[in-house]
Structures are given as C-alpha cells and as structure tokens.
Amino acid sequence: MGFRETVRRLNDANSVTHGVVTTVLTAGLAAIEPRRLTTGRRVAYRSAIAALTAWTVWASLRPADEPDLLGPIGRGAVATGAGGTALGLAEAGEALDARLHDGLVRAGARRPRLWLVAGQALLSLGSWWVGRQGTRADSERTEDAAPADHVELTAELRALAELLLSATDDHGAPALRAQLVDARLVRDDPEEAFWPWLSLETPTEGPRAVPGTATFPVLGRYRTLDDRSFDVRLRVEGGRIDGLHIDEGDDWTDEQRTRWDEADLDLSALGSWPTADALELFIETPDGYRSAAQ
Secondary structure (H helix, E strand, C coil), X not given: CCHHHHXXXXXXXXXXXXXXXXXXXXXXXXXXXXXXXCHHHHHHHHHHXXXXXXXXXXXXXXXXXXXXXXXXXXXXXXXXXXXXXXXXXXXXXXXXXXXHHHHHHHCCCXXXXXXXXXXXXXXXXXXXXXXXXXXHXXXXXXXXXXXXXXXXXXXXXXXXXXXXXXXXXXXXXXXXXXXXXXXXXXXXXXXXXXXXXXXXXXXXXXXXXXXXCEECCEEEEEEECCCEEEEEEEEEECCEEEEEEEEECCCCCHHHHHXXXXXXXCHHHHCCCCCHHHXXXXXXXXXXXXXXXX
C-alpha cells in the first residue's frame, strides 16, 4: 500500500486503518500517568489529546459519497473547536484518571495502568465500530431507496474510452473495443452532474479480455486546476469493461501531493470530464509509463 493510499485510509473514519491507529494512539496516551509528568511534559500530553480529538472529529466529518455540507473550512472549525474543548477539559480528565487509577489500586489491581489502557482501547475501538456500522446501515438504506439506473453512454465518455483502447491491440483491447459498442453507464444518482469514478456495464455475451481483472495499461493525461496533471483510466473486471475513473497524475511529486492534501482538495473539484482531444496517451511498460506517441 502506497503512501497516498495510507493517508487516505487514515483520514477515512470508517477504514480499519483509521480504527486501528486511533485505538493505538488512545491506548498509548492512557498508558501515561499525568500526575508524574513535569509541567512541560504535561503541556505536550494535553496537546496530544487535543490534537487526537481534533483529527478524529475532522475525519468523521469528512464526506465519502455524500455532498460536503460543511466544506473544508467548516470541518476545520468544528475540529478545532473539539480540540479546544478537549484541552479545556484536560484537568477534569486527569482528575478522573487519578480517581480510576487509585480505585483500581484499592480494589487490589497489581497493574492499574494496564487496566486503564485496556479500557480506553476498548472504548475507542467500540466507538469506531459503532460509527462504522451506522455508516454502512445508512449506505444500505440509500442503496435500497435509490436503485442504480442504466443510461446511454454519452458521446464524450465513449470517445475517452475509445481513445484509451485505440493505443494498443494487446491486453485484450480488441475484445474491450467490441464490448464498448454496447456499453451503458450505471448511475446511482442520475441527477449527479459530475463524478470522477463511473461504472459501466456491457452485455454478458461476446469475447472477454485477458487479463480479466486489471486497470487497462493505457492512461490519458490532461492538465487543469493550476496546471496539475490528472489521469483518465479504464477498469476491467471479469474480462469486461467495468468503468472509467480519473486519478491524480502518476507523475506528481511528493511536494505536489502534499500541497493537494493540505488544500483538502478531492477529485470532485475537477467539475467535469475532459474531452478526448485534451488527452495525451501513455502506455505502461516495465520501466514506467511512456508516451504512446513515441
């Protein structure tokens, strides 16, 4: 798993990665006994709790498929407020920690701090699990209420797929071109103006491509949003065209990815699909992508 995917999962409140990391961090903070800290270390301890609180709140408010009602500024404001509240309640939390610790000692616990760590870990993991199940239930209700529609593939989207498949006759391209003739667009929300990840469906009869499940090794690159590069790719599942999607440019530097993440941007900012004449084709090779014009 690459760095970019790791960051995405960390910031997805419903991902296992997020649940594990927040649980480990919470348990790690619970392992510290505040009464033994110096003034400087206590400031760092309280700041860590505030930062963890702000991050978990920000991640929980970050939209997945739903419209972003708060926006980056709104999410940041709410997360900052949550962190500030955690900082303001730090003294009360430390007093409660001391009472629990001393109560466990009086009850005969040989290692009271380990009991506190276990309790905090279970609470953190339980909260993540309940939130995740609630999100899944909402998603299932939405899917039941709004079944997907199959609509004609627009000429513009069809031209993008045709262009990608025209760059080579390898990797099952002839079979995929034949499937594209009757491909239809699967839309969960027919009123959605733009979505950078589209599902396509083709008839079950006819030839299948080999390899059967892959990202087709030809991408179309174009530039927009302050001259950033973005890649249009075609997905294959079970030997049939599965969809089209836009991804951040494969040629982005670490600095560009950092600026993109810090600006809290996502692919919905593109607003629309490119036209076929805006794309430059690249073919995947053992040494990376090379221009199809070479």
